[in-house]
Amino acid sequence: MLLPAAVLAECGITDEIDLRLEGTRIIIEPAKPSRQGWFDGYRAEDDVDAWQGLPPEADSGDWAW
Known part of the structure; x- marks a missing residue:
């Protein structure tokens, strides 16, 4: 179909489409770039x-290097 x-x-x-049932x-629909909008509304001050607050030795026994 054209x-x-x-x-x-x-x-x-204009170019690529998303097609679904x-x-x-x-x-x-027009294809959206991957991850478009993921950070909309992101505020660094809320990050x-x-x-934080976890003692450094809390799980040190579980690691093998």
């Missing part, structure tokens, strides 16, 4: 160190 260029342009499709529908 889709008119005007329809593709109206949908923001939802029930009995075929969904065609916490998960290991």
Whole structure:
């Protein structure tokens, strides 16, 4: 099936697409770059160190070098 260029342009499709089925529908969308939006809303000041407060020797016996 060929889709008119005007329809593709109206949908923001310029190059690659994502194609998927939802029930009995075929969904065609412009492809999004991998990991797009992962850091939207990220604030460095809210970032916490998960290991903070853990004593350095807490699991030192489990490591073999």
